[in-house]
Amino acid sequence: MKFPITSAVVAVAVASGWALPAQAQDADSAAVQQELAEMRAMMARMAARIDTLEGELAQAEAKADAAQTSAGEAVASAAAAQETASKAPSIAWKGAPLIEGEGGWSFKPRGRLMYDVGFSSAPSSTGRADGFGNEARRARLGVEGDIPGGFGYKFELDFAGGEVDATDAYLSYGDGPIEVIVGQHNNFQSLDELTSSLHSSFIERAAFTDAFGFERRVGASVTYKQGIVLAQAGLFTDNINDTSSKNRGADARLVLMPKMGDAQLHLGGSVHYNDLDDPAASVRYRQRPFVHFTSERFVNTGNLAAASETGYGLEGAVIAGPFHAAAEGFWQQVSRPGALSDPTFFGGYAEVGYFLTSGDSRGYKSGKFDRVKPANPVGKGGFGSVQVNLRYDYLDLNDAGITGGIQNAYQASLIWKPTDYVLFSLNYGKQAYDDAVYAAAGGDTSYSVDAFGARAQVDF
Structure with a gap:
């Protein structure tokens, strides 16, 4: 029975120092060269594929970094927007607009007829x-409100009777149960x-x-x-x-x-x-x-x-x-x-x-x-x-x-x-x-x- 001699066997044999007939050596050498060329081509394709994958990975990592940066910027922007909103004046309605600002400022018009x-x-x-x-x-027309630091104010004028008279006109300070x-x-x-x-x-x-x-x-x-x-x-x-x-x-x-x-x-x-x-x-x-x-x-x-x-x-x-x-x-x-x-x-x-x-x-x-x-x-x-x-x-x-x-x-x-x-x-x-x-x-x-x-x- 004849067994095919592969290039691998030949290579082993050659490495082992076996002597083959000249014709067999020529035929097998050509086969080995062909297979080596194919292996080199395959390795080149694999290297090219690895390079491609490494490029795609680098791009993915870059996109991930960009996405993470964008997310961080979005969070920072949202926090900044929230902080800005918290500092913006708020307006409530208590018979008239009550405007409250950052730090304890407030302003409210008041009046009566x-x-x-x-x-x-x-x-x-x-x-x-x-x-x-x-x-x-x-x-009467007037204003009242708060000033940062616990201070307040109230000023009101009365226009009845054809004259203008001040009713309340004062500065106040409050600290817990005390008001001055x-x-x-x-x-x-x-x-x-x-x-x-x-x-x-x-x-x-x-x-x-x-x-x-x-x-x-x-x-x-x-x-x-x-x-x-x-x-x-x-x-x-x-x-x-x-x-x-x-x-x-x-x-x-x-x-x-x-x-x-x-x-x-x-x-x-x-x-x-x-x-x-x-x-x-x-x-x-x-x-x-x-x-x-x-x-x-x-x-x-x-x-x-x-x-x-x-x-x-x-x-x-x-x-x-x-x-x-x-x-x-x-x-x-x-x-x-x-x-x-x-x-x-x-x-x-x-x-x-x-x-x-x-x-x-x-x-x-x-x-x-x-x-x-x-x-x-x-x-x-x-x-x-x-x-x-x-x-x-x-x-x-x-x-x-x-x-x-x-x-x-x-x-x-x-x-x-x-x-x-x-x-x-x-x-x-x-x-x-x-x-x-x-x-x-x-x-x-x-x-x-x-x-x-x-x-x-x-x-x-």
Whole structure:
């Protein structure tokens, strides 16, 4: 049997030194050369393929690197965009745009418009003007906001009455439970006085707040609020329009604000001292018959020479669901120069109120009444809130030989708030006077004056 001799066998044989016949060697050598050539060609093709694969691998790696770089750049770009977005001002809506920027900046415009109309009716024999009246009671525009570092500001002007007056104009600083205010702001007298006119239960506050001259003054104050405790104290000069006066005063107020179940309680007291520091200084206590658009005052002490004023107030309130009640008393003592007697005048009120609409309650915040927010406002399928209020209001300006008159007032109001920032109110007051400064027929100084007022109000 013949076996083919492959080139491999021949190569082995040759390597082993075997001797083959010459013819066989020639034939096999040619075959070996051919196979070697084929192997070299195959190896060349393999090398070329390896080069191709290495190129493709390099390209793939380059693409992967590029993709990874692009992904990193995309992540960095997204992070930068997020950081930029976080630094961009945000705008919220709280009755007006509230713009908040990086670092604690904020800016919010604010304003209010109250238009009153109605009438008053006094005995004709007194000779006092009465009848129809109307006015823009308040027309205010202002701004408020925060400044980085815990600071804040508020500035507001009132354009009612054909004059421009600054109401609030101050810089504040807050740190935890402490707030410091410098500028024109409310001093600390009376729950009814400190409650914003936007959130009061009648179109005018209790008689004693106006009669005793409660108003914003320029000064510096500190407020501490922690848990149920609110403590306020400040030193004041006079209203920003009367800074040429020599008035120097101090005010302090302490309030406890506990809750009893779902009911909010309010118990407070205040003290006021004002040194007039002028030998020619005088005070005058007087009050309108409920509505502001009449200029008549049926109780009036006239000008009294005075060296100082000292006042003491007590206040209490409760809010329980749709019901609220509030009462205050304030004693104002006048220190008069020389041998003149020192009178003490008194004012106070007691009121109750009730919401006729379900889910509504009077607001309360930081020691004063706050905004009513209807549970079912107009525009969202509801009617808004409807509230009725009754108040007894007392003012006694008789003492120490001074006859300024006594007012017993019986008042009622009906308030409709279709939304958080719109209000309509109907008010009636019957003021019964004793020792009125204007006598009726036969010298009678005991009579009553009726007053009716309606208000349309919007704020932002």
